[in-house]
Amino acid sequence: MRPVNRVFVALLVAAIVVALARDLLPARVVERAFPARPPPPTCAAVVAWRAGSLHAAPDASAAVVGALSAGESLRRIGGRSGGEGATTWHEIQRGDLRAFVTADVATCPLDSAVKALTQKMLDAANDAAKLALALVGVLALWTGLMRVAEKAGLVALLARLLRPLLVRLFPEVPADHPAMGAIVMNMAANLLGLGNAATPLGLQAMKHLQDLNPMKKTATNAMALFLALNTTHLTLVPAKTIAVRLEYGSTQATNIVLPTILATACGMLVAVVAAKLLQRRFPLTDPPDGEPAPASSADPQGGA
Amino acid sequence: MDSLRGFADVFADATIPLFVLGIVVFAAARGVKVYEVFIEGAREGFDTSVRVIPYLVAILVAVGAVRSAGLLDLLSQALAPALALIGVPAETLPMMLMRPLSGAGADGVMIELMKTHGADSVPATTAAVMSGAADTTFYILAVYFGSVGIERVRHALWAGLLGDLVGLLASAWFTQWLVFG
Numbered sequence: 001m002r003p004v005n006r007v008f009v010a011l012l013v014a015a016i017v018v019a020l021a022r023d024l025l026p027a028r029v030v031e032r033a034f035p036a037r038p039p040p041p042t043c044a045a046v047v048a049w050r051a052g053s054l055h056a057a058p059d060a061s062a063a064v065v066g067a068l069s070a071g072e073s074l075r076r077i078g079g080r081s082g083g084e085g086a087t088t089w090h091e092i093q094r095g096d097l098r099a100f101v102t103a104d105v106a107t108c109p110l111d112s113a114v115k116a117l118t119q120k121m122l123d124a125a126n127d128a129a130k131l132a133l134a135l136v137g138v139l140a141l142w143t144g145l146m147r148v149a150e151k152a153g154l155v156a157l158l159a160r161l162l163r164p165l166l167v168r169l170f171p172e173v174p175a176d177h178p179a180m181g182a183i184v185m186n187m188a189a190n191l192l193g194l195g196n197a198a199t200p201l202g203l204q205a206m207k208h209l210q211d212l213n214p215m216k217k218t219a220t221n222a223m224a225l226f227l228a229l230n231t232t233h234l235t236l237v238p239a240k241t242i243a244v245r246l247e248y249g250s251t252q253a254t255n256i257v258l259p260t261i262l263a264t265a266c267g268m269l270v271a272v273v274a275a276k277l278l279q280r281r282f283p284l285t286d287p288p289d290g291e292p293a294p295a296s297s298a299d300p301q302g303g304a
Numbered sequence: 305m306d307s308l309r310g311f312a313d314v315f316a317d318a319t320i321p322l323f324v325l326g327i328v329v330f331a332a333a334r335g336v337k338v339y340e341v342f343i344e345g346a347r348e349g350f351d352t353s354v355r356v357i358p359y360l361v362a363i364l365v366a367v368g369a370v371r372s373a374g375l376l377d378l379l380s381q382a383l384a385p386a387l388a389l390i391g392v393p394a395e396t397l398p399m400m401l402m403r404p405l406s407g408a409g410a411d412g413v414m415i416e417l418m419k420t421h422g423a424d425s426v427p428a429t430t431a432a433v434m435s436g437a438a439d440t441t442f443y444i445l446a447v448y449f450g451s452v453g454i455e456r457v458r459h460a461l462w463a464g465l466l467g468d469l470v471g472l473l474a475s476a477w478f479t480q481w482l483v484f485g
Contacts, residue, residue: 007405007406007409008362008363008366011366011367011369011370012365012366012369014370014373014375015366015369015370015372015373015375016369016373018373018374018375019369019372019373022373022374113372113373113374116372117369117372117373119372120368120369120371120372121365121368121369121372123368124361124364124365124367124368124369125361125364125365127364127415127419128357128360128361128363128364128365128412129357129360129361131360131364131415132353132354132357132360133353135353136349136350136353136354139349139350139353140346140347140349140350140353141346141349142349143345143346143348143349144341144342144343144344144345144346144349145323145324145327145328145342145345146327146345147341147342147344147345147346147348148327148328148331148336148338148341148342148345149327149330149331150345151331151336151341152327152330152331152334152336153334154327154330199447202444202448203447203448203451206448206449206451206452207451207452209452210452210453210454216453217453217454217455217456218454218455218456218458219449219454219456219457219458219460223449223454223460224457224458224459224460224463225463226448227444227445227448227449227457227460227463227464228460228463228464228467230439230444230448230464231404231438231439231440231441231444231445231464231465231467231468232438232439232464232467232468232471233439235436237323238432238435238436240411241414241432241435241436244411244414244415244418244432245418245423245428245432248415248418248419248422248423248428249422249423249424250418250423250424251424252424252483253423255429255482255483256429256432256433256436256479256483258478258482259433259475259478259479259481259482259483260433260436260437260475262474262478262482263433263434263436263437263471263472263474263475263477263478264436264437264438264471266470266471266474267437267438267467267468267469267470267471267472267474268467268471270466270467270470270471271463271464271466271467271470272463272467274459274462274463274466274467275459275460275463278458278459278462278463279458279459281459282458282459284458286456
């Protein structure tokens, strides 16, 4: 979708231009815009580690010890990503410093902003692939379970529970119209976090709502409300997020469930109220015939 | 407050096992071939994780570049007092900006926060809640309305974005209260 394209280009251009500017402009100018923050105490260790000489760097060792006594937790090089096992005094005393890397390498000063940028971009690309592959197992487990739930008729069951509520929210849609059926199923799939099932059902609902639409180019109140419900939909178990948290060493990965449900409920409530209140302020008329139609085709680039 | 948090912890700990138990028992009782159907669904999960790689590369590189250049720090620092005033960690600002635009982008920001601050830190946990509390409003709008040729979306975008904003802010508050309270 277009906004994503614009954001992507803008971010890259801005980052590269700023990094170049920080290296090329006189130091006085740069320091005014980006006041130098004192590097974290662990930076000496990182710099030494980069140079491959951690064992031979007494100040690096001192920096690690200092950071630890200041309560900073260090992460290990290699092994599992994430915060598994903070560094222990025991390991420090053994002098096994090569096993450490500091919390955020990016905040440690490199020779130049452009070098740091290069390193960061390559690291990020690497991380992206590693992360996606690390997710394969848990994600497969989840989609497998959800497919079982779907086949068992859980979506249909949930839909039966939701119907009385949704009939009230969409007074313009007759209760026995296929549009209502599709809306109910879409909401049920959303509730279960079945994104792949929810989208086709949602598109089907839009098609049926369009049958009820006398105008064809302008969204009806029901369509707008349906959209608002879809963009703020409640998810009972944010499984993907839990999987990512586990991968990054969270010890309480599921403690986000309750806050997520409550926060979504707030957002959903506001979206429904806003849709109901705002619908009077927007005219229910088609654009004039002569008006050139802006391209409104869906671009699959935006989602996933 | 304490008993509420105790309930939240137990609820959170037991959610996944209970959910799995419920699904498997329910499906078996209904005569679903659980194993075959599971494999079929799991294959879809595999495809998804591989399909998301290009998006993740794009977003992680862009966000990483912006962070490395110091732009994100600059913006976060400028807005930190205002965000602190309403109880939102300043580090989650990129998450709030990215969430309505791109799901993979929001994942990228969330992962970045976990790597930088640790998975159980306040910013990373808040971002994780945020990722479930809002959706890719612009994408859904384009796909849903585009599929039937609607050009005038009227108040749909505003209602959706307002819901997202409230959901994101509420994420910060509920996380603070229920997880770190």
